[in-house]
Amino acid sequence: MIRPLPFLLSLLALVAGQAILTDLLFGGRLRLELQVVAAIFAGFYLPVVSGGILSFVLGYATDILAASVAGVHTLAYVIIYLMARLVTLNIYRSHPLFLALFTFLCLLGEGLFQLALSALRHPSATPAILIPTMLFQALLAGALSPLILGFLKSTLVPHRHGKRRLD
Amino acid sequence: MLSRKRNWRALGIGAFLVLLVAFSAMLLVDGIRPSTETGLPALVVLEAAAPATGLLQKTLDGLKRTWERYLFLVGLEEENRRLKKEQDRLLAEASRYREAALEAERLRGLLQLRAAIEHSGIAARVIQRNMTIFFKTLLIDKGTADGVEKGDAVIAEAGIIGRVLEASWHSAKVLLLVDENSSIDCLIQRTRIQGILQGGGRAGCMMKYVAKPLDVQAGDTVVTAGLAGRFPKGLYLGRVTDVSKAGEGLFQRIDVAPRTDLHRIEEVLVVQARRESPP
Numbered sequence: 001m002i003r004p005l006p007f008l009l010s011l012l013a014l015v016a017g018q019a020i021l022t023d024l025l026f027g028g029r030l031r032l033e034l035q036v037v038a039a040i041f042a043g044f045y046l047p048v049v050s051g052g053i054l055s056f057v058l059g060y061a062t063d064i065l066a067a068s069v070a071g072v073h074t075l076a077y078v079i080i081y082l083m084a085r086l087v088t089l090n091i092y093r094s095h096p097l098f099l100a101l102f103t104f105l106c107l108l109g110e111g112l113f114q115l116a117l118s119a120l121r122h123p124s125a126t127p128a129i130l131i132p133t134m135l136f137q138a139l140l141a142g143a144l145s146p147l148i149l150g151f152l153k154s155t156l157v158p159h160r161h162g163k164r165r166l167d
Numbered sequence: 168m169l170s171r172k173r174n175w176r177a178l179g180i181g182a183f184l185v186l187l188v189a190f191s192a193m194l195l196v197d198g199i200r201p202s203t204e205t206g207l208p209a210l211v212v213l214e215a216a217a218p219a220t221g222l223l224q225k226t227l228d229g230l231k232r233t234w235e236r237y238l239f240l241v242g243l244e245e246e247n248r249r250l251k252k253e254q255d256r257l258l259a260e261a262s263r264y265r266e267a268a269l270e271a272e273r274l275r276g277l278l279q280l281r282a283a284i285e286h287s288g289i290a291a292r293v294i295q296r297n298m299t300i301f302f303k304t305l306l307i308d309k310g311t312a313d314g315v316e317k318g319d320a321v322i323a324e325a326g327i328i329g330r331v332l333e334a335s336w337h338s339a340k341v342l343l344l345v346d347e348n349s350s351i352d353c354l355i356q357r358t359r360i361q362g363i364l365q366g367g368g369r370a371g372c373m374m375k376y377v378a379k380p381l382d383v384q385a386g387d388t389v390v391t392a393g394l395a396g397r398f399p400k401g402l403y404l405g406r407v408t409d410v411s412k413a414g415e416g417l418f419q420r421i422d423v424a425p426r427t428d429l430h431r432i433e434e435v436l437v438v439q440a441r442r443e444s445p446p
Contacts, residue, residue, distance in 0.1 A: 031297070031298065031299045031300070033299075048180045048183065048184070049180075049183060052183065052184060052187050056187060056190075056191065059191070060194070060208070060212070061212050061216070063194075063198070064208075064209045064212040064213060064216075064333075064340075065212065065213070065216055065220070065295065065297070065306065065340070066297035066299065066302055066304060067297075067299075067302045067304070068302045068303070068304055068332060068342050068346050068347075068348045068349075069195075069198045069199055069302070069348060070194060070195070070197070070198030070209070071191065071192075071193075071194035071195030071196070071197065071198035071199075072195060072198070072301075074191045074194050074195065075188070075191040075192055075194070075195050078187050078188055078191045079188065079191075082184060082188070111300070114300070114301045115301075118301055118347055118368075121199070121347070121348075122347045122365070130300045130301075130368065133300055134300055137300075
């Protein structure tokens with residue numbers, strides 16, 4: 001069973017760390033979506049129902065607080081959660097390089113989804129210039145993800161019979 | 168028996184996941200359509216997040232000020248000199264505008280025109296800035312309990328920066344004018360040509376639906392047209408940076424840059440528009 005207070009404190013630390021990093025170092029011009037890592041964590045370690053609900057709530061909260069179109073992050077985080085669940089069936093999920101690559105691909109996929117939506121709704125805008133920033137953000141978040149996942153795993157997932165899994 | 172139980176369990180999990188994706192997709196489809204009401208879950212999320220984000224933003228702003236004032240002084244003297252020069256120029260310009268305003272007031276009185284819209288403002292502090300690639304929004308610390316309504320114009324020191332997108336009881340989300348989903352009726356101050364100012368993300372803004380034969384030049388000031396009543400007329404929006412009449416189509420491509428640095432806004436004014444009923 002996941003411990004609620006450590007989980008909430010961990011999420012708060014994640015959001016605070018992300019805000020400090022982007023605001024102080026990049027003047028707010030870059031944004032790291034480290035809460036995507038929480039959705040990946042849910043797919044790797046949480047039971048199906050609670051992990052799905054958590055991803056949904058994370059995406060919904062991100063939409064309400066930051067997005068101008070509701071539902072974009074909600075759908076993206078749920079799909080990322082599903083991808084993480086599918087991947088854990090077959091692949092060794094603790095290798096840092098795998099974690100970084102998986103996070104990078106998830107964020108890139110989310111960015112391309114938003115790009116496609118933006119291009120459909122506002123054809124006169126120039127979304128192509130955003131791709132380098134998208135790539136850099138995804139790379140940076142991917143590089144940080146093994147640390148964050150390790151932190152979440154050590155804080156929230158208890159050892160049981162030598163195996164870390166909550167279902 | 169056990170395998171049947173396992174099959175039912177797998178079916179249940181599959182159904183749950185399908186429902187989750189379908190519900191999320193429905194939210195997205197609903198989010199794309201313009202709506203008038205903010206739902207209760209959204210109000211609860213905004214209200215719950217406001218205190219924590221406010222505290223965090225206050226801490227970050229304090230750290231940034233310390234960094235900029237004491238540790239990052241490179242270029243400060245040059246910027247000071249530039250700002251003093253700009254201030255002198257603006258004072259002279261303000262004096263000319265004051266004269267023009269007085270004259271307009273006299274003329275209005277002569278013609279017995281009445282102001283159609285009264286404005287009052289609510290000062291608010293920015294508690295979160297969200298400047299992602301695709302979405303540009305702010306959270307402020309005032310909501311419906313303070314008189315803020317969805318659709319109200321939001322102003323910073325140099326002019327309009329956006330409008331209220333959603334408002335809970337004590338906080339509100341502001342859609343910035345550079346967000347792609349933002350559209351504001353506007354006009355060129357010099358020639359009074361009307362158009363729609365749409366956000367262009369990192370590219371700033373674009374003024375749309377201006378026919379190619381019409382006269383628009385780089386450097387022209389863009390102000391609000393005030394047609395819908397929500398945005399007061401004549402407030403500064405930005406300056407034209409580029410005009411292009413190339414390509415097919417009936418309209419020019421006009422790029423507009425807002426003056427306010429949207430990454431540094433800390434306080435804003437929410438303008439409440441009220442219409443006077445005619446006599």
